Amino acid sequence: MAQLPKRAKVVIIGQGGIVGSSVAHHLIEQGWDDLVGLEKSAIPTDIGSTSHASDFCFTTSHDKLNIYTTKYSQAFYQQRGNYVKCGGMEVARVDDDERMDELRRKVGSGKAFGTNVSM
Ligand SMILES: Cc1cc2nc3c(=O)[nH]c(=O)nc-3n(C[C@H](O)[C@H](O)[C@H](O)COP(=O)(O)OP(=O)(O)OC[C@H]3O[C@@H](n4cnc5c(N)ncnc54)[C@H](O)[C@@H]3O)c2cc1C
Numbered sequence: 664m665a666q667l668p669k670r671a672k673v674v675i676i677g678q679g680g681i682v683g684s685s686v687a688h689h690l691i692e693q694g695w696d697d698l699v700g701l702e703k704s705a706i707p708t709d710i711g712s713t714s715h716a717s718d719f720c721f722t723t724s725h726d727k728l729n730i731y732t733t734k735y736s737q738a739f740y741q742q743r744g745n746y747v748k749c750g751g752m753e754v755a756r757v758d759d760d761e762r763m764d765e766l767r768r769k770v771g772s773g774k775a776f777g778t779n780v781s782m
Pocket residue numbers: 676677678679680681682683701702703704705708709710711712713714715716717718719720721
């Protein structure tokens with residue numbers, strides 16, 4: 664294991680997950696240096712949520728920031744030739760009207776925030 668420095672401008676705890684990786688990327692992009700990333704498992708993580716994710720980029724959300732980060736991520740990975748655009752589906756069972764209503768609301772929110780989701 665590398666020797667840890669006594670001081671650093673930034674310490675990122677959880678370096679192996681997508682959030683720690685993203686924080687490091689954006690800080691370095693903005694000119695920060697002297698960063699230390701701490702990770703208790705592995706980089707990339709082998710126990711964190713990131714290692715379990717199915718890599719679905721949700722473009723339906725009631726959260727504008729979520730949609731922004733999804734669109735940002737799609738462009739980010741596309742620029743690096745590392746994005747498989749295969750589409751996806753969210754489904755409701757027959758007679759599950761509540762779930763169907765929620766899907767309709769999510770599509771409405773997605774469209775309001777500029778995605779091209781459809782029902
Ligand atoms: C089964 C599953 C499927 C999912 N599918 C999707 C999907 O399709 N699309 C989507 O957008 N999202 C999906 N998600 C959600 C997404 O995976 C998480 O929101 C995201 O990975 C969280 O990233 P994170 O970096 O915050 O956490 P993590 O990936 O959990 O990373 C945190 C890291 O911190 C480390 N750590 C914790 N404590 C310490 C400590 N004290 N010291 C040092 N290191 C520490 C851990 O070892 C870990 O590596 C899914 C999640 C799961 C569980």
